Structure formats: C-alpha cells, structure tokens
Amino acid sequence: MSSLHRIWAVTAKELKQLSRDRVTFGMVVMIPLIQLLLFGYAINTEVRNIPIAVVDLSGSALARALTEQVRVTQVVDIRTHYHTPREAEAAIVAGTVRAALVFPENLAQRAAGGEPLAQWLVDGSDTIVGSALLALRTMPVHLAAGGPRGAYSAASPSFEVALFFNPERRSEVNVVPGLTAIILTMTMILFTSAALVRERERGNLELLITTPVHSLEIMIGKLVPYVFVGLIQITIILGLGMTIFQVPFNGTLGNLVAVTLAFIGASLTLGLLISTIAKTQMQAMQMTVFILMPSILLSGFMFPYDAMPRPAQYIAEVLPATHFMRLIRGVFLRGAEVSQLQGDMIWLLGFTAIMLAIATLRFRKTLD
Amino acid sequence: MNDAAVEARGLSRHFGDIRAVDKVDLQIPRGEIYGFLGPNGSGKTTMIRVLCGLLTPTAGEVRVLDLEIPRQAEALRRKIGYMTQKFSLYDDLTVAENMRFMARIYGLQRSAAKQRIEDLLGHYALTSMRDRFAADMSGGQRQRLALAVATLHQPTLLFLDEPTSAVDPENRRDFWEKLFDLSDAGTTILVSTHYMDEAERCHQLAILENGRLRNQGSPDELMTQLDSRVVEISGSDLRRVKDRALSLPLVQSAAQQGLHLRILMSPDTSDPLSYLRQGLANDSLSFSMARPSLEDVFVAATQEQHSS
Numbered sequence: 225m226s227s228l229h230r231i232w233a234v235t236a237k238e239l240k241q242l243s244r245d246r247v248t249f250g251m252v253v254m255i256p257l258i259q260l261l262l263f264g265y266a267i268n269t270e271v272r273n274i275p276i277a278v279v280d281l282s283g284s285a286l287a288r289a290l291t292e293q294v295r296v297t298q299v300v301d302i303r304t305h306y307h308t309p310r311e312a313e314a315a316i317v318a319g320t321v322r323a324a325l326v327f328p329e330n331l332a333q334r335a336a337g338g339e340p341l342a343q344w345l346v347d348g349s350d351t352i353v354g355s356a357l358l359a360l361r362t363m364p365v366h367l368a369a370g371g372p373r374g375a376y377s378a379a380s381p382s383f384e385v386a387l388f389f390n391p392e393r394r395s396e397v398n399v400v401p402g403l404t405a406i407i408l409t410m411t412m413i414l415f416t417s418a419a420l421v422r423e424r425e426r427g428n429l430e431l432l433i434t435t436p437v438h439s440l441e442i443m444i445g446k447l448v449p450y451v452f453v454g455l456i457q458i459t460i461i462l463g464l465g466m467t468i469f470q471v472p473f474n475g476t477l478g479n480l481v482a483v484t485l486a487f488i489g490a491s492l493t494l495g496l497l498i499s500t501i502a503k504t505q506m507q508a509m510q511m512t513v514f515i516l517m518p519s520i521l522l523s524g525f526m527f528p529y530d531a532m533p534r535p536a537q538y539i540a541e542v543l544p545a546t547h548f549m550r551l552i553r554g555v556f557l558r559g560a561e562v563s564q565l566q567g568d569m570i571w572l573l574g575f576t577a578i579m580l581a582i583a584t585l586r587f588r589k590t591l592d
Numbered sequence: 593m594n595d596a597a598v599e600a601r602g603l604s605r606h607f608g609d610i611r612a613v614d615k616v617d618l619q620i621p622r623g624e625i626y627g628f629l630g631p632n633g634s635g636k637t638t639m640i641r642v643l644c645g646l647l648t649p650t651a652g653e654v655r656v657l658d659l660e661i662p663r664q665a666e667a668l669r670r671k672i673g674y675m676t677q678k679f680s681l682y683d684d685l686t687v688a689e690n691m692r693f694m695a696r697i698y699g700l701q702r703s704a705a706k707q708r709i710e711d712l713l714g715h716y717a718l719t720s721m722r723d724r725f726a727a728d729m730s731g732g733q734r735q736r737l738a739l740a741v742a743t744l745h746q747p748t749l750l751f752l753d754e755p756t757s758a759v760d761p762e763n764r765r766d767f768w769e770k771l772f773d774l775s776d777a778g779t780t781i782l783v784s785t786h787y788m789d790e791a792e793r794c795h796q797l798a799i800l801e802n803g804r805l806r807n808q809g810s811p812d813e814l815m816t817q818l819d820s821r822v823v824e825i826s827g828s829d830l831r832r833v834k835d836r837a838l839s840l841p842l843v844q845s846a847a848q849q850g851l852h853l854r855i856l857m858s859p860d861t862s863d864p865l866s867y868l869r870q871g872l873a874n875d876s877l878s879f880s881m882a883r884p885s886l887e888d889v890f891v892a893a894t895q896e897q898h899s900s
Contacts, residue, residue: 431681434669
C-alpha cells in the first residue's frame with residue numbers, strides 16, 4: 225500500500241514537472257502531428273512528374289504526337305526542349321532534369337521498320353526514378369493521332385533506355401551520398417544545439433559574458449571545431465561507401481569539399497540558433513529531432529523529391545538537407561561542377577549567414 | 593576622474609512584481625573593500641549583476657569607474673573582475689587550462705600571460721594543483737582559483753558574490769588576507785555576504801533587505817550608533833524571560849546566545865537597565881550593558897524599517 229503511495233508521489237511529481245516544461249509538452253503534441261502529416265505526404269512510391277527534357281532531331285509530327293502520348297502518362301513533366309543530346313546530357317548532370325527523350329532524325333524509318341522509336345537518357349542514380357522511367361520503355365504507342373497502336377511489346381520495346389551513372393541500378397549508389405546529408409544533419413545540429421545551453425546550465429556563461437569577448441567571437445569559436453568533425457564524418461561515410469559498396473566517385477575532390485563545407489556551415493549555424501532558443505539541453509535535443517525527421521523524410525533521401533506533393537516540397541525547400549542532397553548527388557555521382565548547381569550552393573551559404581546573424585543577435589551578453 | 597568607483601542614484605531592478613533592488617543610492621569610494629550585507633533574497637546578487645552590466649536597471653542612474661551603465665558596459669568589462677556565486681569556470685578543464693583560456697579571452701600577450709599565470713598560481717597556492725581538473729578540487733581551492741582568474745587581467749574593480757559561502761573558516765581567513773593584499777594594491781572590491789564576521793572585515797558596509805538599502809557606514813560607525821542600546825541578561829529560565837521581554841514595547845529584539853539573553857532596545861529608551869529590571873520584575877536575573885555587535889546592527893537596521 226505504502227509502495228503504491230510512493231509510486232503515486234513520483235508519478236504526480238513527474239506529471240507536474242512535465243506540464244511546466246512548455247517545450248517538452250508542446251513536443252508531446254507536435255511530434256506525432258507533424259510526423260503524421262510528413263509521412264502521409266511523403267510516403268508515395270508511385271512516382272509522377274519527373275522533370276524531363278525533349279530533344280527532337282526529326283522535327284516531325286510523329287515526334288510531337290509521341291511526346292504528347294508520353295506526357296499524358298503523367299509519369300513525366302516536360303520542362304524544356306533542347307536542340308542537341310549534348311545539351312540534354314549537361315542538363316541531367318546539372319540536375320535540372322532527370323531524363324531526356326531523344327527522337328532521332330530517322331524517326332519515320334524506325335517507325336516503319338518496327339525499331340525502337342527514340343532513346344531515353346536517364347539519370348539512374350536515383351533507382352526509384354530510374355525504375356519509373358524504365359517502365360515507359362515498353363509503353364504502347366500510337367503511330368498516328370487516332371491511328372492504330374504500333375506493334376511494340378516487351379520483346380520489341382518502343383524506346384531504348386540509357387541509364388547513366390548507375391547502370392546496374394544499385395540503390396547503394398544513391399543511398400550512400402544521401403546518407404552523408406542525414407548523418408551530418410544529425411551530428412552537426414546535435415553538437416551545436418547543446419553548445420550554449422550547456423554553458424548556461426553549468427553556470428559558465430555568466431562569467432564568460434562579463435569578459436570582453438564578443439558574441440560573434442563566442443559563436444564562431446564554438447563552430448570551428450565541429451567543421452573538422454563534419455569533415456571526418458563525411459570522409460568515413462564516403463570512404464566506406466566507395467570501398468565496401470563500390471559507390472563510384474565521378475566528381476572532383478574540390479567540388480565535394482566545397483558543397484560539404486557549405487552544408488556543415490548551414491547545419492552548425494542552425495544548431496547554434498536552436499542553442500539560443502532552448503533553455504535546457506533536453507529541449508535542444510527535442511528541437512534537433514524536430515529538424516532531423518523532416519530532413520530524413522522530405523529531403524529526397526527516402527522518397528524522390530519530384531514525387532512529393534507541393535506542400536511537402538515547400539517544406540523540403542526550407543531544409544538545408546534537401547539542398548545538400550541535390551549538391552552531393554550532383555558532384556559525387558554525376559560529376560557536376562558547383563557552378564552547375566549554384567542555386568542550391570547560394571541557398572546554403574545564404575542560410576548559413578542568416579542563421580549566424582540571427583543567433584548572434586539573439587545571444588545577448590546580459591542576463592535580462 | 594571621479595573619487596567614487598561606483599555611483600548609483602535611485603537604482604531599481606524589478607522582476608515582474610518583485611522589486612529585487614528598490615530605489616538604492618550608493619557611493620562606493622575607490623580602493624576600499626565595500627560589503628553588501630543582507631539575507632538571501634535581499635537583492636545582493638541582482639545589485640552586483642546590475643553594476644557589472646549583466647542586468648539592465650529598471651530605473652535609476654549608474655556610473656561605474658566613470659562609465660555609464662548599461663550603455664558603456666562593454667568598455668567596463670575590461671576593467672572589472674567578477675566572481676560569481678556559483679563556481680563558473682570549466683569543471684572539465686584543469687587549473688592551468690582554465691587560467692590560460694581566460695587569459696586569452698582577456699587578450700593578454702602570450703609571454704605576459706604565462707608569467708602572470710605562474711605568479712597567480714604561486715600567490716594562491718595552486719602551483720601543485722595546476723594539472724588537476726577543477727571538478728576535483730575542494731571548495732576552498734575552487735574559490736582561490738576563481739579569485740585568481742578574476743584578477744588575471746588586473747582589474748581596478750572586483751565584484752565578489754558571496755565568495756566564501758562554500759568555504760571553511762580557516763580558508764575564509766586566508767581568502768580575506770588575499771583580498772586585503774589586492775585592496776592594498778589599489779583594487780576596489782565589492783563583496784556580498786551574509787556572514788557577520790566577513791562583513792566586519794569590510795571598510796564600509798551597506799545593509800540590504802528586500803531590495804532596500806537599510807543603513808550604511810563603516811562597521812565601527814554602525815556599531816557605535818547602537819551604543820547604550822544593547823543589554824545582556826543572564827540568569828535562569830531564559831526562554832521564558834525572552835518571551836516576556838519581547839512583550840515590552842521598547843524591546844526591539846531578543847535573542848539567546850548561550851547563557852545570555854541579548855536585548856536590543858528601541859532608540860528612544862533613556863535608561864535601558866532600569867526599564868528592563870522593572871519590566872521583567874525578576875530578582876534572579878542580572879543585567880549589564882553590552883558592546884554592540886554587527887549582528888545587532890543588522891537586526892536594528894532591518895527591524896526599524898518594519899516598525900516605521
């Protein structure tokens with residue numbers, strides 16, 4: 225009986241403390257709410273609206289008719305037309321489109337001979353996107369508007385497909401570079417989100433702010449060591465990925481380091497901002513999880529960005545992990561140059577500067 | 593150059609409805625050890641934080657070392673040392689590492705810092721502990737380290753917030769010897785305390801209660817003000833005598849000290865001994881005038897305000 229009493233005493237105290245910790249209490253409600261919405265939106269393995277380009281070398285009515293038939297499948301979203309396959313390949317490397325449909329000059333002859341009509345150039349690094357486009361290979365086509373279907377089947381497909389960067393369609397190729405984004409998000413934000421809170425909890429901060437040290441000096445000083453932590457981590461992930469999983473490195477080291485540093489900067493400064501908001505290390509941890517979950521689900525790591533509905537894409541655009549996901553896959557798998565991906569790069573650098581500025585302004589050298 | 597290290601007029605700091613510091617006027621001369629004496633919650637820590645520029649005053653004017661606070665707080669930070677109530681150096685750094693870190697923060701030159709740290713380690717008897725983690729030190733050792741760090745950049749003004757609350761009496765005495773050394777070298781020291789023996793060592797004292805300044809002056813002045821108001825009663829059954837005495841209108845407070853009962857009379861008592869003899873009407877008691885102590889000063893200062 226008295227044991228029950230004591231259990232109740234502990235339970236009642238626990239409940240009281242929980243209800244007074246506003247952030248934790250909020251998380252109890254917000255985490256299931258937000259995660260449900262995110263999962264509901266993002267888990268969508270039926271891929272639609274993959275951005276592609278069309279290259280029509282035949283300039284024929286048939287090509288336009290075929291293009292229209294591909295468009296109405298809704299699997300792809302035709303973003304642009306190019307004059308040469310070379311331009312289309314460059315666009316795939318830059319990540320502006322995931323594939324290109326190339327109609328050859330001799331389209332009419334091929335149609336008459338029952339040969340494959342055109343060629344898909346596909347960025348195969350994302351296996352989900354790759355599979356969706358591969359399925360179009362055998363799509364039934366009408367050779368004239370309202371005319372009969374051509375004699376195409378699985379045995380004699382309507383299109384040829386060239387899978388770039390990952391012809392064997394191994395998922396590791398896409399997952400390993402993507403994993404760097406997730407692991408860096410987790411560790412970088414976690415380390416710095418606790419950085420200022422810990423000093424406040426231990427009482428170090430009261431002394432530190434009576435010294436001549438400037439807020440910005442504290443902030444930058446705290447971030448620098450973690451830049452190296454991040455570089456060590458990415459070296460381990462990519463090094464193991466290349467040796468154990470034979471993930472090909474198709475880019476240059478300079479580009480890889482540049483995009484990685486931009487992302488480390490964005491994550492560290494985001495963590496620092498959390499650190500100026502959180503009152504306890506526990507709260508900092510919860511806020512980190514709050515950023516981490518959408519980064520895993522919406523950044524394009526688990527589900528293709530293009531397949532997500534608009535609202536989820538808007539959220540994804542805010543997350544640094546989404547931009548880094550595009551950058552790292554671009555420079556690592558497709559051999560893209562940073563200049564080809566400058567939109568995401570500028571976004572990360574701007575994000576870093578803004579977060580650092582807000583964190584510095586929020587961190588006052590007073591106890592008010 | 594002003595004679596006062598600290599000047600405050602009408603200084604207030606509120607937290608919501610709580611008036612932690614309430615309309616305080618202060619004038620702290622340079623080179624002195626100035627004490628804030630008051631119970632917990634009397635506003636000592638808030639006062640020190642406002643004077644350091646860590647808290648913005650709700651009202652009033654503050655000048656510290658001729659700098660207007662909080663506007664010029666950043667300039668003040670180079671000239672002051674602050675020892676927080678709670679140990680605020682890094683537990684997971686060693687003594688020497690903590691000192692090197694703070695020396696860099698204060699921008700000391702490399703060679704100068706090295707020399708200064710060696711001097712301080714010697715002066716504060718920390719040389720043998722230089723590689724020990726701060727977490728593994730005793731209360732007295734930590735206080736010495738905190739003071740050494742607070743004086744690293746040779747500040748002209750030192751703020752010490754209850755520096756010896758976790759320290760035994762012997763260490764406390766040593767600690768005060770160091771404070772007098774610093775004072776002798778020209779440092780102005782502001783120290784808050786709730787220990788009477790510590791307060792008695794200060795050159796000047798301010799008695800704080802509920803955020804108000806109740807009295808100020810040198811300990812001797814303050815005690816002399818109470819001459820002819822403190823009576824010692826000895827005899828038997830002092831607990832009951834105490835209750836009886838407290839019911840007399842001119843008795844301000846009564847407290848037992850061992851075999852004596854110490855009575856503080858109200859200021860308008862003309863002949864305390866005969867007043868008490870008549871009032872208590874007990875032949876077994878003996879009465880004598882006593883030399884006022886600082887505790888009497890403290891009780892008098894805080895109680896007069898309540899009755900008025």
